[in-house]
Amino acid sequence: MSFKDNIVSSFIALENEVDTESYVHQLRNKALADFERQGIPMRKEEAYKYTSLKSLFGKDYTLFPKKETAIEYKDIKKYLVHQIDAYRVVFIDGIYSSHLSQTTHDKFDVCLMSSALSHPKYSSVIQKHYNKLAGNDGLSSLNTAFAREGAYIHIKKNIAVEKPIEVVYFSTGNEDHLMVQPRNLVVVEENAQVQIIERHQSLTDNAVLTNVVTEVFADKRAMVDYYKIQNDRLNASLIDHTNVEQQGDSEVRLHTFSFGGALTRNNLYFYQRGEHCNSLLNGVTIIEGKQHVDHSTLVHHTSPNCESYQEYKQIFDDKAVGVFNGKVLVDKVAQKINAFQQNNNILISDKATINAKPQLEIFADDVRCSHGCTIGQLDEDALFYMQSRGIPKKEARALLMYAFANSVLESVKIPEIKARITKLIALKLNVEIGFDL
């Protein structure tokens, strides 16, 4: 059975379980039609020129996992940024795990998408925001057609959430070739603040494919600080669609740390809809073997006096492949914006590849847009300097790469994340950093 046929028959099965009369189901029907029309993106499409999904989707996936396997806190503890006192929304094989989670409806809502999609209390927010930003491309549509669960985060006006919200999706591998479609909605009202950490983690070596869609709405003067930790096993692949809409004077910062997984595709789209918006998109990628990480970013400047800042530092070893497709679109009215994009890559092995494509489409005439892309080896002068202090070449190289990648972490605001990512980078590069930074 082809992937598409499998999807259609799975959708029929889904309809037995959900309310087919609901508003959300109308969206599902439309999304299924959109998916059927477009299917899985092919390499002939410009956006997927360097990332082939053919073999990934050539497998026979199950869309409905078996019932939740018993997972205890000790099994997942190491994947949590547990030093932080955090709100936590944990999913096991796509199903919410109440005993591993800590949610709240206190001053704001950190809860489940399934409740939000079915409960009348949430219907006005859902009708206003749900699926309003997500694309209608094949893969986003696939998610919309099947999405039932995920994190629903709604922060009311003037509320600053005092601890980070951790959203973690585990797959137990009780079934091979599982495909999951998590769906997150983040609505941050005027002058509200929130920090979010998102992670997808497989617990066994069975193959899993995650196709996740997240919509983030940042209202006026809102602040969103979002971290994606991608350090999954090599049997796991991730296709992430994150869409962000910002109103005036809002600030959204998104860090993506990509170390694990077989194939990772990040579609990160920012839409600025008011003046004085600030968008930050930072990333560190360190991969090896046959890993593949693709960052496709878009920042759409539709209003004057805004800023966007992108910095991606990437290191590729062995036969690893990287793609950086960074697009900045500046409308004619978006005068006096400042858009910065920097993409620096180090190829350690002769067989590693980076496909870098910065794209600037500027229709305004009074703007500052800069972009830089480097692909290189390490600085010989710096290596000599370090060696002259007694640091052997191998260690000097590792330390330099560590420093190269670590510089992105300066913009990380959660100290526990910074420490953890620093350690991960050190581990990845075999640097013995036995001290605090």
Place this chain on the structure above:
Amino acid sequence: MLKIKDLQASIEDKEILKGINLEVKAGEVHAIMGPNGSGKSTLANVIAGREEYEMTSGEISMNNQDISEMDPDERAHKGIFLSFQYPIEIPGVSVTNFMKTAINETRKAQGKEEMKAKDMLKLIREKSELLEIDRKFLSRSLNEGFSGGEKKRNEIFQMAMLEPQLAILDETDSGLDIDALKIVANGVNKLRSKDNATIVITHYQRLLDYIVPDYVHVLYQGRIVKSGGKELAHELEKRGYDWIKEEVEA
């Protein structure tokens, strides 16, 4: 301690050093002076083992051990330290972490145990006071955004931390105002002992008022063309380098 015999070296097939002979004993300070382009920095870099420079003939030994085939880090482990004319900026590595790594790698190579964190902190505190370095400065990225003076002070701080047998100071005075120069020179002088030695490479005599050399050598066109005591530096200050050039050409 350091013995150099008939050293010839080139970079990209361009011959720079054309036969240098130099012996530096423990407890001595040697100044190497000379006009721009005479090969002073090349000599410093060749002793430290920079790969871009090819040693085409001659010998370099440290404590009677041939070091000419050694990597720069191995030479550092043998006690050689080069203070850079232009210290390299390394964003993302703090001064403290850089020093910890350097000291522990050196100790490892010398068969010693890693230095305890407590001892390391004590050492850092002691040496930073010697160079009048603000503690905040130590958590900053190595040389990144440092002023010229801060970079040079940081070089001598590293030297103080590593306690080399042979320190080569390459144009350490360039870019320093008089106050910074005094601090740097004072640091160097306090580190001097009968067991270590210093090579001061400089274009001007100024630094030698503070770090007083036992010997002064004039390098010109890749050769040491004149050697003498500290009075030679004063003579060069007064008369410039032209008379040396004339002597050589005659």
